[in-house]
Amino acid sequence: MGVITLEKEFPVNVSPAKLFKAFCLETDVLMPKILSGYIESSEIIEGDGGPGTIRKITFVEGKWLNYVKQKIEAVDKENFTYSFGVIEADVWKFAEVEKVIYENKFVPTPEGGSICKRTSTYHIKGDGEVDKDKIKEDVYGKKTEGLLKAVEAYFLANPDA
Template sequence: MGVFTHETETVSPIPPTRLFKALVLDADNLIPKVVPQAIKSVEILQGNGGPGTIKKITFGEGSSYKYVKHKVDKLDLDNFTFSYSVIEGDVLGDVIEKISYETKLVASADGTGSIAKRTSQYYTKDGHEISEESVNEGKDKASHLFKAIEAYLLSNPDAYN
């Protein structure tokens, strides 16, 4: 099994507490409302939302994928850190065993916004490699989702305070 790691940082004008509430704690409800073409539904199959929880995410009509299952690995409310792994679904294809993500939100230098630090680890099946194109495709989708949540928060200043 090979591991390919990719790191990104995204600056946001939204403070970490508010962004974490929307992007992590209420994502199952908010994301299907904000981007219904991307995510149709989120269903908890096991657990209560904390570590060990398994969720099934069904993609929207416009997606080339049907669903994925996520397993929550870590949820740290005090440090605004969230980790989960994609453990099943057609997005993994024949090449990837699982994908693990860790997102940490920290206050920006001026204290008014956030920096979202994200580490993605792609665990490939023996004898396979992942293409840079596949990684960029996933990165672009995550970026669009992040920007959609950010836009929602900017246009709804009283939400998630």
């Protein structure tokens, strides 16, 4: 089994505390609001929100994916870090991928925003091969940046949220 690790940083005009809230603490409430055209629901199906918790995200009908299950690996509220693994999906974009672990850290900027530092580790099945550039294009292209921009827009429009 091979492993591909990618690292990328994304600037966001929202504080680390608010990003952590959206991505970790209140995901099941906020993400369906923020991404109402994409996410139908997000719910914990096992656990209490801490490490070991399994979350199922159901997407709006007609999207390229119907659902995904995530397993929370680690949560650090003081340092605004968390990690989770994608452990199941009805359609894997890359059939050779067994699982993906995402590690996220939200670091403050002097201007009051954040840098989202993301490390993604792709665990490849057996002798399978995946084009690293295709993963970069697919995951770090429009999708991750678009997700962060949607969260940013939500909090800029709803500063008390």
